[in-house]
Amino acid sequence: MTASTSSNKNPAVLAADPDWWRGAVIYQIYPRSYLDSNGDGIGDLPGITTKLPYIAELGADAIWISPFMKSPMDDFGYDVSDYEDVDPMFGTLDDFKELVEKAHAQGLRVLIDLVISHTSDQHAWFKESRQDRTNPKADWYVWADAKDDGNPPNNWLSVFGGSSWQWDTRRNQYYLHNFLRSQPDLNFHNEEVQEAVLNAARFWLDIGVDGFRLDTANFYFHDKELRSNPGRKPEEESVSTPKTNPYGYQVHVYDKTRPENIAFLTKLRAVMDEYKDTTMVGEIGADEDPHQIIADYTAGHDRLHMAYSFDLLAGDQTAAHIREKVSNLEATINDGWASWAMSNHDVIRVVSRLGAGFEKREASSVLLAVVASLRGSPCLYQGEELGFEEANVAFEDLQDPYGIEFWPNFKGRDGCRTPMAWETTAPNGGFSTGKPWLPVDARHLANAVSVQENDPASALHRARTFLKWRRQHPALIKGDMKFLQLESDVLGFTRTLGEDSVLCVFNLSDQEKTVSLTGQGVTEALEGHGFEFAMDGKVITLPAWQAGFLKLDA
Template identity: 55%
Template sequence: MANPQWWKGAVIYQIYPRSFQDTNGDGIGDLRGIINRLDYINDLGVDAVWISPFFKSPMKDFGYDISDYRDIDPIFGNLNDFDELIAEAHKRDIKIIIDQVLSHTSDQHPWFVQSRQSQDNEMSDWYVWADANEDGTQPNNWLSIFGGPAWQWEPRRGQYYLHNFLTEQPDLNFHNPDVRKAVLDNVEFWLKKGVDGFRLDAINFCYHDAQLRDNPAKPKEKRQGRGFSEDNPYAFQYHYYNNTQPENLEFMRDIRALLDKYPGTVALGEISSEDSLATMAEYTSGGDKLHMGYSFELLTNDYSSEYIRTTVETLESRMLEGWPCWAFSNHDVERVASRWSSDNQVKPLQVKMLTALLGSLRGSVCMYQGEELGLGEASVAFEDLQDPYGITFWPNFKGRDGCRTPMPWSQQDNAGFSDAKPWLPVSDTHTQRNVTSQLADANSTLKAYQEFMQWRRTQPSLIEGDIRFIDTPEPVLAFERSHQGETVLCYFNLSESAAEIALHSTPNVILDSLSHVTGSLEGNTLTLPGFGCWFATI
């Protein structure tokens, strides 16, 4: 492989396969749909595709509840389709990263079907089982992210089992070495098929506290939602014992040792802990654990230059050996075009600026499908909801369906996504921002995305360079990216009002061939229009 560290500074395009492109007329996207759109993906100028789960599943959590780790769910296709996807992507020099959901399985997985039968079968300790308290209550106070206790009674065993997510997603017992081996064998199955890496879902949830100690209460003023509603009881605790245990570090080393047998492959861990930045640094330290860490730190509602700067600088001060990966949107949170809009309305200039900002931070980049189109959060009526999370917490929290609606490809019926009724309704506002229309518009967010990502590939400083922030007043965010003697200045106006900033460095070349460069320099005063950005070398 020409560059085994291709992932450093890579742009990774996340595909939620249910909603990308349907080719067999069942209203659900499939692998064939991804294959058919590889030329579109290639034109985006991205380096890799991360595909959310497509494995066999009862779909209680839409693929994050896996019943067979080594096969494709029929709604998405089959293993031959996957082999073709790998081959066709690699022809275009696009890497394929797939989700691996290791901490839990579906309750219909054969391992759990056997484990739940009795307390003395061969797989009896493959999951986290515990006796009831004397009064019949749950073993401790741990809570599920999806609401209520994290324990479910199983009458066949006369015990409770742990589920950090849905009751249909029982947690595996990683204290058992047989479990670790079986999990790694499943991972290697896909390595042998030629995947280039893994996005490891909830990877800090693999181990639990063996003593089952209660989590302490969290003061009301410190309850902050990271991908979940703040009125969710889950936010009422410090989650010290149900995840992020010290034993998990050794499992990270096991994963890395396996991937090292397949040069050029990468592990990107999704991390959500009480101090996600510290955990990201820990899980990527030493060169013997994960290659990259990914968290919800920039998937929040805080859209101030101070917050973004503090978040990035904090990680930079802690992650001295690992490599970060940043995202503004994904399949679990409100789309950034709405979330960071002052009035929840999509503003194309803001979308273009955010693309440039995310692509300029030090680290790799995850861009969620539709972000290049400037899609905002879709409004989904209660009767159309599919997400059990949203159904449980309606109306205070409407769940994740609004960011998962089908990709709009054209003005045709169902926005060209499917010939049948889609599994989630297509948003009318999304149809207006469809791919075909934007490709025909030189000023569209899609065209700006393509231009910026292609230009970024020519800028080593933005791909591999160091980062140093420049003191600026709100709402301007500014930093330098430096690599091998070259420094790029990056300035971003996060508001829709114009801003003036005094430069402390004299630019050598203003990179005004890029349409994103909307600022103007007079003397040492830089004027940035609303949602403007500016790049120059010094």
């Protein structure tokens, strides 16, 4: 099968559209925790396949599946040991092919995580590379001699704690690992490495995937001279680095976001362009000027299609916070494109970041509508449509090496990774007939899919109603955006595409708000989106945690 003839997409369902990804609703699946089909306590690919109708009914346009390639699972799949196979715990390659075929039949595109900045130390490439300094893959990873005093070559730190250099007795050298020591970094300065990972992408594109979420897309290259990073004591905790982690005490100018990254992304984009209607969204983990980096990485038509922003993955999600973060990126991004998310597999679930005293069930629905109304492509994380809170995971149940390392001040990522709750009366919430790899949270059981299916006012029904209504308004998918300055706790902006212009207003508080829209060109209130508000002339009244959508003069 070649790129030019590869076609596992169902043309009757998936109309040809090279621009489909702009504004597409992407539903993120963490496969370990979605649905277990064989009772081993770990979610798998056949489990996902059985739930594709649920995802299509939700109103998603695509799914993004977190890593399922072969791996020793030190970092739960983000440590790949074979780029061209499925880990047996998730099923087989045939299972994945069936998933792609059935997703396309449901009208869903399929994106998968491509983790190429590093591999597992169990990958055949690294096993060969570490044997000596002369083998064919000796330069496939980042190796360096010790300083005269035996210390590592520079001060670079691992995201997961400690030095990012690990001594290896086979070569009597250090190797670089930006994450776990069992995740050695590939040497992208080597052209053979670049071609090898491009071939890995081709392998999955030939199967029929519609694109990739690129993990740590700005970590590919390192400074050839191995210069030490300058220091900086962080003033506040970031989404990716808690205050307890000294990684945030450096300005990471030499160990990531190097200028060579963009040149490689043009090569990867050229591969993507060999295949019809594909896309890639890059995760940009940058502490310094992230908006400019996102703009640079998505500029033109030869780099990333879109970049995954961390701006809304931290903070309390107030109207002021969202307006500031999004408007700052909008002012920078020019012809680039963002992908917005408020929750994912690495951060505390959004409703648990709101603080005490808020009605989280109501808040979850309006926050989902916010992220799906911004200019960009929204990513919704499994359980977000159900209003799930961060799960409570006891220390003895923790699986995440990051959480174990920084306990108790930082509890890691397990709280957002616990299994989905499908049936409130079934064992383990219908996730598995065996013992789940992480416990199912009791609060999730009370809000399981089966419960919400029978409640027309549930977060699930409101998510379905809104996402389907959104499809009727091209401005909410691909339109331009302009923020308004409204009452405190009220977020407002317009989306405009041609003759379609919509004013979006969100009350992000537990108090009723009255807002004057005089001078905004409002012609009528739009209906069918599932939210409640009252309109009297040019004045609207929004109950707590509600939203309004209004038609504007073109």
